[in-house]
Amino acid sequence: MYFDGQFPGNLQDLQHLYLHHISDQSITPVNDTKHFMVGAYKEHRLEGSSVRIISIFRRDSVQPLYCVFYCGTHWANGMKAEVQMHSDHFGFRFVTTDVLCPNVPDCNPSHVTLATQADTKLAQNQSFLRIQNLVKREEEKFQFNFTVCWSNLFGDYNNVLQVTQTLEMYKLLGVQHVVVYNTSSGSDLDRLLQSYTQDGFVEVVPWPIGKYMNPSRGWQPSEHGGDIHYYGQLTTLNDCVYRQMYQSRYVLLNDIDEIIAPYQHQTLPQMMDVLQRQNPKAEVFLIENHIFPKSQFEPSGRFELPRWRNVPGINIMAHIYREEPDYRISHPSKMIVRPRAVEQTSVHSV
Known part of the structure; x- marks a missing residue:
């Protein structure tokens, strides 16, 4: 209860026990730094580490940081954070970063923030992140069997027909959940x-990275400019893996214009059951990329349906010819992973 915005009577002395600022944003600035927090996750796999904070750091501005925990009934003293900048930054100014916070005695933390000083009182007015993955679920209790992580819609992306066809294809293939990080999309795609x-199949994570830096549309700063690779693609992929770590048995990491599809089985569950039996210790499965050029069309026109004529976007059903891969050059792949085994991921490898 508040009175004129203040704690009444003897409750004023207890004001310091309560959180004042809990961030509900996907990108949260770290006070007095050039860095940003994205998501905080309980770390059940590493001895000595309590929480992992997926972050974006300015590479030329790293400084000592401290993890400040809210423990439900009290604050824990700031603990020195371990900063792990990912190796894949492609020369951009900002890089995906893991911040590991150590275990704190007598604290079962619910929220955490990063601070430039260990003084807990100075950090209490900063924005805190809710710690996710507090419960380590077993696989049989996961909500999903297959989740797709799509990173970074941007540029008012409005390819409605292709997105619809892709989502429906994934339903047929046995996917139950698709996570989309959205910087900007067209009005038609927004409605879709x-x-x-509303059906529970798609989860949209707002990704307003342009508010905090100049995101690049490409992967080479010399050619594409900007502060961070592909609108922070690596950050969103890593965050998605941790979001789904105790929600989904498998996570598919691919772009919105790609479909990971089996060719010897009808569904992804059938394919993965076979692959997992053949490779019982495997945790990461690499899926070879194949390109179906937009310039080549199915000649009969049988997929040019009248009801699709006015829907914006590409009709992927009309492009059935596969380009022969050139194995003399780099041939990329995408991945299906068991997220509990992943600490850091890049686009094509973990």
Whole structure:
């Protein structure tokens, strides 16, 4: 209870026990730094580490940082954070970073923030992140069997027909959940995603990275400019893996214009059952990329349906010819992973 915005009577002395600022944003600035927090996750796998904070760091501005925990009934003293900048930054100014916070005695933390000083009182007015993955679920209790992580819609992306066909294809293949990080999409696609979100099939994570830096549309700063690779693609992929770590048995990491599809089985569950039996210790499965050029069309026109004529976007059903891969050059792959085995991921490898 508050009175004129203040704690009444003897409760004023207890004001310091309560959180004042809990961030509900996907990107949260770290006070007095050039860095940003994205998501905080309980770390059940590493001895000595309590929480992992997926972050974005300015590479030329690293400084000592401290993890400040809210323990439900009290604050824990700031503990020195371990900063792990990912190796894949492609020369951009900002890089995906893991911040590991050590275990704190007598604290079962619910929220955490990063601070430039260990003084807990100075950090209490900063924005805190809710710690996710507090419960380590066993696989039989996961909500999903297969989740797709799509990173970074941007540039008012409005390819409605292709996105619809892809989502429906994934339903047929046995996917139960698709996570989309969205910087900007067209109005038609917004309505489509809202419909799938209401059905529970799609989860949209707002990703307003342009508010904090100049994101690049490419992967080479010399050619594409900007502060961070592909609108922070690596950050969103890593965050998605941790979001789904105790929610989904498998996570598919691929772009929105790609479909990971089996060719010897009808569904992904059938394919993975066979692959997992053949490779019982495997945790990461690499899926070879194949390109179906937009310039080549199915000649009969049988997929040019009248009801699709006015829907914006590409009709992937009309492009059935596969380009022969050139194995003399780099041939990328995408991945299906068991997220409990992943600490850091890049686009094509972990």
